[in-house]
Each structure stands twice: as C-alpha cells, then as structure tokens.
Amino acid sequence: MKVIRLALAFLRERTTRTALTTVAIAAAVCMVIWVSSSYEALHKTYDEFSNLALGRYELAIAPISGDENDFVTPDVLQPLREDPAVTAVDPMWAKRIAIENSNLPPAVQSTSPGPGDGPRGLLPSLMFMATDAPEAPFDLSEGTWIASDASSPQVVLRADVAERRQLHLGDWLTVERPRPGADGQDMLAFEIVGLLDAPPTPKLGVGSIPMLTPSFGEAFINVESAEDILGEPFQISLLGVSVQDQADITKFRFGWATRLSRYETPLQFQEAYEIEEALDQASEAEHVKLQSYAATGVAMLVAMLVTFCSLSMGVTERTRQYAVLRAIAFTKWQILSLIVVEGLVLGALGLVAGIVVGWGLLQIVEGLFGDLLHHGIMLGGRNLNLAVLASLGGAFLASLLPAYRSTRVKPLDAVAPLHQTQISQRPGWLRLVAGIMLIAINPVLTFVFPPSESSVGLAMGIGFLCSSIGFFVIAPSIVVWVDRHVGPTFARWFRIDPKLLASQITSHLWRTVGAAIAMAFGLGLFVGIQVWGFTMLESFIPGKWTPDAIVMLNPGLAPEEARKLANHPDVDPQRCLPMVVEQPRLVEDLTGSAERPSVIRQDNVVMIGLDPERALVGEHPLLQLEWVAGNPRDAVQQMQQGGACIVPDHFVDETGLQMGDSISVSPPRNADNQVQYMIVGVVQLPGWHWQTKLTGLRTRTHRAAALVIADYESVASDFNLPTASHVWFSYASENADVDSIQAFASNLVRQSIVDESFDSEAPPRAPTDLDLAKVVPVQGIRDHLDITARRWIWVISYIPLVSLLISCLGVLNVMLASVRSRRWEFGVLRSIGFTSSDLTRAILVEGLLIAFVAGVLSLGFGVLSGWCGSGMAQSMSFFGGLHPPLVIPWLPIMGGFLLVLLLGIGIAAWPAISIGKSRPMDLLQSGNDFS
Numbered sequence: 001m002k003v004i005r006l007a008l009a010f011l012r013e014r015t016t017r018t019a020l021t022t023v024a025i026a027a028a029v030c031m032v033i034w035v036s037s038s039y040e041a042l043h044k045t046y047d048e049f050s051n052l053a054l055g056r057y058e059l060a061i062a063p064i065s066g067d068e069n070d071f072v073t074p075d076v077l078q079p080l081r082e083d084p085a086v087t088a089v090d091p092m093w094a095k096r097i098a099i100e101n102s103n104l105p106p107a108v109q110s111t112s113p114g115p116g117d118g119p120r121g122l123l124p125s126l127m128f129m130a131t132d133a134p135e136a137p138f139d140l141s142e143g144t145w146i147a148s149d150a151s152s153p154q155v156v157l158r159a160d161v162a163e164r165r166q167l168h169l170g171d172w173l174t175v176e177r178p179r180p181g182a183d184g185q186d187m188l189a190f191e192i193v194g195l196l197d198a199p200p201t202p203k204l205g206v207g208s209i210p211m212l213t214p215s216f217g218e219a220f221i222n223v224e225s226a227e228d229i230l231g232e233p234f235q236i237s238l239l240g241v242s243v244q245d246q247a248d249i250t251k252f253r254f255g256w257a258t259r260l261s262r263y264e265t266p267l268q269f270q271e272a273y274e275i276e277e278a279l280d281q282a283s284e285a286e287h288v289k290l291q292s293y294a295a296t297g298v299a300m301l302v303a304m305l306v307t308f309c310s311l312s313m314g315v316t317e318r319t320r321q322y323a324v325l326r327a328i329a330f331t332k333w334q335i336l337s338l339i340v341v342e343g344l345v346l347g348a349l350g351l352v353a354g355i356v357v358g359w360g361l362l363q364i365v366e367g368l369f370g371d372l373l374h375h376g377i378m379l380g381g382r383n384l385n386l387a388v389l390a391s392l393g394g395a396f397l398a399s400l401l402p403a404y405r406s407t408r409v410k411p412l413d414a415v416a417p418l419h420q421t422q423i424s425q426r427p428g429w430l431r432l433v434a435g436i437m438l439i440a441i442n443p444v445l446t447f448v449f450p451p452s453e454s455s456v457g458l459a460m461g462i463g464f465l466c467s468s469i470g471f472f473v474i475a476p477s478i479v480v481w482v483d484r485h486v487g488p489t490f491a492r493w494f495r496i497d498p499k500l501l502a503s504q505i506t507s508h509l510w511r512t513v514g515a516a517i518a519m520a521f522g523l524g525l526f527v528g529i530q531v532w533g534f535t536m537l538e539s540f541i542p543g544k545w546t547p548d549a550i551v552m553l554n555p556g557l558a559p560e561e562a563r564k565l566a567n568h569p570d571v572d573p574q575r576c577l578p579m580v581v582e583q584p585r586l587v588e589d590l591t592g593s594a595e596r597p598s599v600i601r602q603d604n605v606v607m608i609g610l611d612p613e614r615a616l617v618g619e620h621p622l623l624q625l626e627w628v629a630g631n632p633r634d635a636v637q638q639m640q641q642g643g644a645c646i647v648p649d650h651f652v653d654e655t656g657l658q659m660g661d662s663i664s665v666s667p668p669r670n671a672d673n674q675v676q677y678m679i680v681g682v683v684q685l686p687g688w689h690w691q692t693k694l695t696g697l698r699t700r701t702h703r704a705a706a707l708v709i710a711d712y713e714s715v716a717s718d719f720n721l722p723t724a725s726h727v728w729f730s731y732a733s734e735n736a737d738v739d740s741i742q743a744f745a746s747n748l749v750r751q752s753i754v755d756e757s758f759d760s761e762a763p764p765r766a767p768t769d770l771d772l773a774k775v776v777p778v779q780g781i782r783d784h785l786d787i788t789a790r791r792w793i794w795v796i797s798y799i800p801l802v803s804l805l806i807s808c809l810g811v812l813n814v815m816l817a818s819v820r821s822r823r824w825e826f827g828v829l830r831s832i833g834f835t836s837s838d839l840t841r842a843i844l845v846e847g848l849l850i851a852f853v854a855g856v857l858s859l860g861f862g863v864l865s866g867w868c869g870s871g872m873a874q875s876m877s878f879f880g881g882l883h884p885p886l887v888i889p890w891l892p893i894m895g896g897f898l899l900v901l902l903l904g905i906g907i908a909a910w911p912a913i914s915i916g917k918s919r920p921m922d923l924l925q926s927g928n929d930f931s
Contacts, residue, residue, distance in 0.1 A: 003334055007342040010314065017310055017813050018346065024306040024809035025350020025395065026357060028299035029387045031802055033358030037383050055137035055198065055214045057090075057240035058249055060270045061260065062212040064668045064700045068094075072236035073263050080239070080256075085247040090133035093226055094216060094237040098125045098176040100187070126161065128175075129217025130226030130234065136196060137214040137240060143169045143194030146222050155190035156220045158198050167192060173219070177229050188229060190221065212238050213270060254594035257603055261585045262671045268701060298525065302803045303350065303394030305518040306810030307343050311402040312514065313817040315339065319409055327411035339403035340396065347395025351387060358387070432477045438470030442864060446871040453596065456875040463868060471520075471861050475513045475853070479505055482853050490848060494841045500834065504846045505853070508818065512850055515814045519854035519900060520861065522804025526797050526896050527862020528869065533793035534889045535870040539882035541785055542687030542778050545624045547575055547730040549738070549777045550695040551745045556723030557752055559712070565727050568744045570736035574620045578724035580609040580716045583700040584665035587674055590655040591705050599689065600650055600881045602705040605665065606692050607677075609715025610728065612639040616646075622728060623709075629659050630681035638680040639711040646681035648688065650882050651706035663708075667719045668700060675718040677710055686884075690785050695726070695776045738775050745773035797892075804900070812907045815847060819911035826915055827923025836916040843912035844905055851904020855897045863888060 011018045054060055063070040072091070080089045131137075136145040136156065146154045155173055167173065169192055177186040198215045216238075223234050243252060253269050260267035315322075322335055330338075442463035445451065451459035483506045491498040505512040551565065562578035565571055583606050591601040615622040616632040625632070628649045638644040645663070652658065662676045688707040692698050697707075715721065727745070749772040819826075826839055867886050874880040915923075 003337050004341055007338055007345060010318070010338075010342060011345060014314070016816065017313070018349075020809045020813050021306055021310040021346050022349045022353060024806050025303045025347060025391050026353035027806045027809075028303045028306075028394070028803070029351055029354025029391050030358040030361065031799065031806075032299045032387050032390045033355065033383050034361050037358075037362055054270075055240065056135065056242060057088075057137065057214065058243050059241040059253065060213050061239040061241060061267050062237065062270060064261070064266045064268045068237075070265050072239055072267060073265055074236065076239070076260070076263060076267065079259075080241065083252075083256075085243050085252050086241060087244055088133075088240075088242040090131055090137075090240040091234075091236040092133075092214065092217070092238050092240065093130040093223070093235050094212065095128050095130070095226065095230060096125050097128045097229060100124075100174045100176075126218040127216060128219045128221055128226065129214065130221055130223050132223050133240070136194070137220075138196040138198040141195050141197040143192075145194055146220065147193075148222070150193075153188060153190045153221070153225050154193045156194035156196055157192055158215075158218050159195040160198075161218045162192070162195050169193070169195065175229055177231075188225075190225070196220070214238075214240055250597065251594060254589070254597070254603060258585065258587075258589075261666050261668070266666075266668045266671050298522075298799055298803050299390035300394040300397075301521060302806050303347065303391055304398040305521060305807055306813075307346055307395045307398035308401070309514060309518060309810040309814050310346065311339060311343055311399055312405075312511075313813060314342070315402045315406050317817065317821075322406050322409040323411055326409060332407040335406045335409070336403045339406050340399045343395040343399030343402075344392060347392040350395075351391040354391065355384070355387060428477050428480070432474055435470045435472075435474030435477070438466045438473060439860075439864065441466040441470075442868045443871075446868040450871070451875065453875050456872055460869075460872045460876075463872075464865065467861065467864060467868075471857055472513075472517065475517060475857060476509055478856055479509060479512050479516065479853050482849055482856070486852055487845075487849060490845045494845050496838055496841050496845065500829070500838065500842050501845055501849075504842070505849050511814060511818060512853065515811045515850050516853040516857060518807045518810050518814075519804065519851060519903070520857040522800045522802075522807055523854065523858035523896050523900050524861040524865070525800035525803070527858055527893050528865035529797050529800065530793065530889050530892050530896075531863050531866025531887070532869040532873070533789065533796075533866075534887040535866060535884050536873060536877075536879060537785070537789045537793075537884075538686070538887050539884040540687055540690050540789075540879075541782055542691045543684075545626065545683075545685065546687070546691060546778050547622055547728050548736070548779070549729060549731070549741075549775050550691075550697075551727045551729070551742070551773055551775045552696045553723075553725055553727065553745065553749055553773055555749070555753070556721075556725040557748060558722075559724050561748060561752055562724040562727050564748055565729065565741075565745055568741055570732050570741055572620075572730045572732045574614075574618075575622045576727065576729035577610045577614055577622050578712070579726040579728055580712060580719070580721040580723075581697050581699055581725050582607050582668065582715060582719040582721060583698055583704060584667055584719065586705070587664035587666055590657070590663065591651075592654075593705070597703075598877070598881055599703070599879045600654055600705050602703045604701065604704055605651075605663070605706045605708045606697050606699075606704045607645075607665070607708045607710060607715055607719070608697065608726075609710050609712040609721075612636045612709075612711045615709070622730070625683040625685075628682040628684060632681070635681040638678070639714075642711065642714045643675075643677055644680045644714075645677040645708050645710040646683055647679055647708055648685040648706050649682050651708075652679070652682050653883075654705075654881055669720060677708070677714075686882075687781075690781050691778065694781050694784070697726070699725075738777055742773055742775040745775065749773055801896075801899075804903070808903050808907055811850070812910065815843075815850075815907055815911050819843060819915060823915070823918070823923045826918075827920050827925075830920035830923060840912045840916035843915060844908045847904040847906075847908025847912075848901060849904075851900045851907075854904070855900045858900065859893070859897065862893070 061072060061076070063072060074091075077089060077091065080086055132148070134148075140156075141159050143156070146156055157167060157173075162168065171192050173190045173192055174187045175190065177188045227234055243249060257269065260269070322330075325335065326332075445459045445463045483503065487501050487505075488498045491501045553562065556562075557578070559578045563576070566573040566576040583604055585604045589603055591603070593601045593603045610622070613636050616625070616636050621632070625646075629652075630646075635644070635646060639646075647657075647663075657663070657679060659679055659682065662678045664674050664676050666674055685707055692704065692707060693702075698704055829839060830836070870884065870886075874883055
C-alpha cells in the first residue's frame, strides 16, 4: 500500500508532466475507440449488405452469359446436392410479369391491363422469382413465407417494393395471365402474405458485370403459380447454395468452377464479395477490421513511448530519492514496483479520460453519418479490450526499462555526486556499421532471397524487426552528425552564437535519441504508407502503352462498320482498330487460384482479338508495348497464322510458362470445344486491370488472371463472336471532342440497328446514345484511379499523423525536464552577457535539431519499409504479384518532414518562453540539482 501512496505522491509532484502524459495516453485510447468502433460499424454495414444480396445463401450459381434466355441445366442439381459441403440447393426462376396494384381481389376476367392505382413513374411489372424453397431467402420483416399447401395463390414482396407501391400485408396483387387464342387476358390474384427484409437491386452502369442474385427478385411465388401464369415449364435462372459452416468456400468455389463451365450452358458462382465489388464497396468492407487492430498497435506503441519518456525523466531526477528509500527501508523489488505502479496509474488515468472523450466522438460521428452507419455505433467489449490493451499494455511495457534502471540505484548514491552524461562527439563507427548491417537484412530478405508464400510472414517480421533495431542503433550517430553539420547552419539562420548551440543535443545523447525516436515513429509510419501505397498503385495505373480511349458498342458492329469510327476527324485513322472480347476459363488452374486467389491468380483470362499487324508493327502501331520476350514482327507473323497470343510478363512469372508454351481455354458458350493459344510474346501491360474493369472487357466475371492479345479472326472464330464489341483508338489531336466521338459511334450502331430491322421487317428499338455506345478515355481511368487511391492512402495515413501529434506530448515532457535541469546553466549564461532572446532562440533551435533527427530517421525507415513492404506484398497481398517499381511521393513526404520541423519548434516554444521570461537571479537560485 505504501508503494501505491508513494507513486501517487510522485505523480502529484510533477503535475504538468502527469497531465501531459495522461492527455497523450487518453488521445491514443480515443484513437483506438474511434477507429475500431467506426470502422467496425462500416464493416458490419457493408458486409451485411453484401450478404443480404444472397440472403441465407453463401453462394449463387447463374449462367456465365448473363443472358435472360440462358438457364441453369437441371443436371447440376444432383451433383451439387451430393457434395458433403452443401446443405441446400434451391432453384429459382426469374421472370418479369405485368401486374396491377390493387388492394382488393380484382375481377377474374379483366380486359384492361395497366399500371393500376399505384404511384406514377412505376413500371407496370415486377421481377418475379419462382421457387419451392422451404424457407424464405431473406429474413421476413412481416408475415410468413409462402405456404406449400395454401388454398389460394400467395406472394411475398420485398419490403422496399411494397413501400414504393403502397402495398401492405393482406393486400392483393393481380398479375396478367396471357391465354393464347383468347381475347384479352386473364387476371390472377395473389394475397400478400409476407414482406422480405432484402436490399434493393443495385443499378449497375454500362459495361458492368450482370449479377443475378436472390435480391434481384421483387416478388416471390411458388413454381406452380409461375407455370400457371406463364404457361411454360419451370426454368432455372439461378441456384441459391448454402454450405456447411466449417466449409472452405474458396476451395469449394474454385473446385466447382471448372465443372460448372463444362455444362451445355456454362455456369459460374457469384459470391458475396463479388457483389460487394459490383456495388463498389469491397475496399470499405475488406480491411476495416485490420485497420482497427493496426490502430491499436500504433496507439499502444505511442502510449509506451510517451509513458517511457515520462518515467525515464522521473527516474533520472529522483536518483537520490530512490537511494534514500533504499537506505531507509525499500527493497529493489519495491523500487521496481513503484515505477511499474506509477506507469499503470498513468495508463489508467489516460484510459478513463480516453473512453469518455472517445464516446463523445462516437456520438458526433453517429450524428453526422447516421445514414451511412445505419447499424449505429456501439462501444462494445471488443473496443474496450483494445483500449485497455493500448493504454495499460503500453504503460506497463514502458515502465520495465525505467524500473530496471531504478533497481541499480545504491543506497550510497544518496550522498554521491550526480552522474553527468558524457558529451559524445564521435559518430561511433562500429555502432554505425552494425546498424547498417541490421537495416540491410530487410531488403536482402525481400529482394535478394525472396521468401516463399509459407514463410513470407516470418521473413517480413524478421526484416522489419531488424530494420527497427538498426535505425535505433544508428540513431546516436545521426544525432552526432546533425549536431556537427546541421547545428551550425541553424545557428546562422537564427543568428545565435554556434558555441551556444554546440553539444546541446549530444550532451544528453540518449535523452535526445529517445525524444527523436518518439517523434520519428509516427512520421516513419506515414512515409512507409505513402511509399507502399503509391508503389503498389503504379501497377494499376494504365501506362503509356495503351491508346487514348475505348468505345463500347451495344450491340456490336460488323468489323467493316466498326472501322468507320476512324472517319471521325478527332480519331487517328492509323490507330483505330475494332476488337472482339471474351473471358474464357483456363482449362487448368495455372495460377493456383484454388489455393490462394489474388488479383492475378484467377482461373480465367480476358482475351481480345484485333488486327496484329496494325496493332503491333509499323510507324504508328496502336499498342506501344515494351517487350520482355519475343519481338513484334515474329509475333505478328505467328498470330496471323492463328492460335498464337501475347501475354503480360506477370502471367508467365506466376504460371511458370515460357515462350512457345500453350494455354488452353474453354469457350463459355461451348465448353467442350477447348482451344489452345501458343505464347509468342511476353510484354509489360501496367494498368490493364483497371483498363479492362471500366471498359467492359471483363465480360463474364469481375476478376481475371491476365489480358491476352490474339488476332481478330482466331478470337472471333473460337468464341463465336460475329461482331466487334469495342473499338480501341487514339485521338487525332489533344483537344479531341469525346462527346462528339461518342455521338458518332452511336449513330453507327443506330444505323446498323435500322438496317437489320429493315432486313428483318421488325420494328427498330429506340435506345439512347449511352445505350448504343460509350467512350471511356484512358486519362479518365487514370484520374479516377489516382483520386480513389489517394483518398484511401490518406485515410490510412491519418493514424500515423495523429500518433505523431500524440508523441509530441511525450517529447514536450522531455524538453521541459531538460530545460528545467539546466536552469542554473542558463542563469550563468545570462550573467555573462547572453540575452533572454539568445537563450530563447537556442532552445527553439534545440527542439528543431531534435525534430530534424526525427525526420532523418523517419525518411530512412519509411522509404525502406514502404519499398520492402511492397516487395513482400507480392507474395501475400491480394493485390500482389505485379512487381511495380519503387515510387517515392516526395510532395507528401516533404510535407510530413516540414510538419515535424514545425512541431519541433512548437514543442520547444513553451520551455523557451519560460526561460526567456525568467530573471537571471531566479535561474541561479534554482541550483544545479538535476542532471
């Protein structure tokens, strides 16, 4: 008990230091609570939304084509149901049926169909989903599921559909039942017996991948009623598949993928995360939990550094007091316990304050973003556990080294003169060499001896640990170098005597090192994130190899018609080629996608066919490619003979294929007729992922292993593509009118439709220009990706910046204690002629020099960590495997460096002003009591 009382007394003795440390720990706790609670709410919101798209099913199966006239073959039902991982397979039939909104049973023989009494602007039809599933695909917000033995027809509506059409439980919904050969139409009445809590159908843009899921249905009826209404036998539009809880969905999905593609109508899985991708919410929902744990780790380290600075200063200042305690009655264990208790009290005070402030911030966030976070924000047990770990865990770890130092105090130290830290003017070459060798371990493990996928985690841990220790080891040498070479420059800038500044940061070397590392921690993480993010981004930004734009045609045009786009004055006629596109599955899983899928480890490729000669050779080829293997002329000759292709370099690295090897693919509409393409060239295609994503080149699924280039005739023939779906072209001038080109392309498609309708004597449709053609400029893709990526890089960068600000409170403690211990020295300097302005500027420059050391450490550690992190990501990240070059975004990095320098001056401002306002006599009366 006396240890606790004494610890509290020591904390009350230095109220300013205690308050600053408590505020810093509270800020760290607040950061943990804010990040974990807010991001967890986002994760729950997006994750549940994506899962709702499939309802109670983990997977859905639908035709690859997305064509409403293609159906799932019944032959797949029995094999799926026999799979031990499957618990249920429910077939569904999606069909749009005309309706009338009515709250009373309609007359059975109505001959005036129409939109009914519902609100204006609604379609006079609903997407009906027919199924005999024993359970509702979604939770019921009201009512019951369709009864199998109901005496009258029943329907269950999606809740948002019922609200929009002003329908309620117990109302009646009438549908048109066409009767061939009869005048008018019969009407069949359905009683609304239930409302489903399901998400609305997403509105996907032009070129988006069609996603047929249970949420696609607006009204659900049984199969018998659907057959009665439509007068057709039951067809399977999609299958809802439930799997065992312990089943590995990834292995199950990729294990069945090849089998599904071999049916007469090729099929594919649609999983929850794929629907998230279609809704453009995958990035928000995928990493949020990881960010909360990362924030906890950062906060714990920040709390540890801040508490360490506070406790270390206390141990230094109270050396004689500990010696007296040892001489009177205290044991080493009690002295050690005293420091640990002091640290835990600081952590507990910060924890309580952080929880209170964090809860207030959560209420503000919920008030501002309540619509987005519709699940609300809760301060649950997980958030509190993370906060306790960050505060008390960090405080406990921070107390260990000062506690150990306190046990080395002997009773005789109470009367011995205080130890003065020796001034170090030598850089310590042995220590410098040892530190550099430790730092070199990380890049050596990453690039010279790259680890396998099974050992990448261990290699990354060893590499980053060695780097951290290495920079800590060389930190004293950097302090000496800055004192020797940078200090005089700053002295001239601030117009102070260089002798006054000499050795200020090296006289207490390890105190300076500790303060600099505390500041360097946050900025080092910031620099590392920036380097890692922009390096990884480089692989996804379309490079100079790609032409200026792609136009998507709906429907496609005959090749000779598509070439007419070159007649537009803003289109370069020499660099304008029609394309055919398909996305077939690989016969063999060459990339190992079933083991660990990634952005390039997929079971399919995007194949484009175009004129190889105009695309690859000549004075102005369409594609400006950098060849890794092969050459364009030989490749063109072999491609013109058919069955040859060019692949990106990452594809051969991932698969182990070489020039002359072949890849086998299954045409989606004719899976039994496998085709082969021989690799005749390997090229670099940076940014092809987003090029294909936003231009409709991924025609079947949202991921692909590679963009494969072949000749037009081979692709068109092998995959039965009679028309060109895209035209790839460059502008004739820098000021090309994209809208005019799009209108011109739309007119070409419209004229083709009119000609076809005239030949077939069918009435032409009247689509809009955007339905007919859409031009996607490559610069627009670059801008979109750059803005989106920068936004997310900065989202994860704010945590290090916040930790930097929190760490400054600990450094302020160090500066206050350092200046207080030299008050007598400052009094002597004032007595011999130095002005208060000289001392004030000297202390400001001292803070600036500490910040400069922190900046140098941050730049070195951050750039190295970001570079090695992007290298390690090639083996472990979903977006790895592309091996991008190192990118250093100097603007934000230099901004961070400048921020640290300003914070250094700001930290030194308080003690500097305090000394400047003190009278020489007051400074001399302080005595030389502190070291």
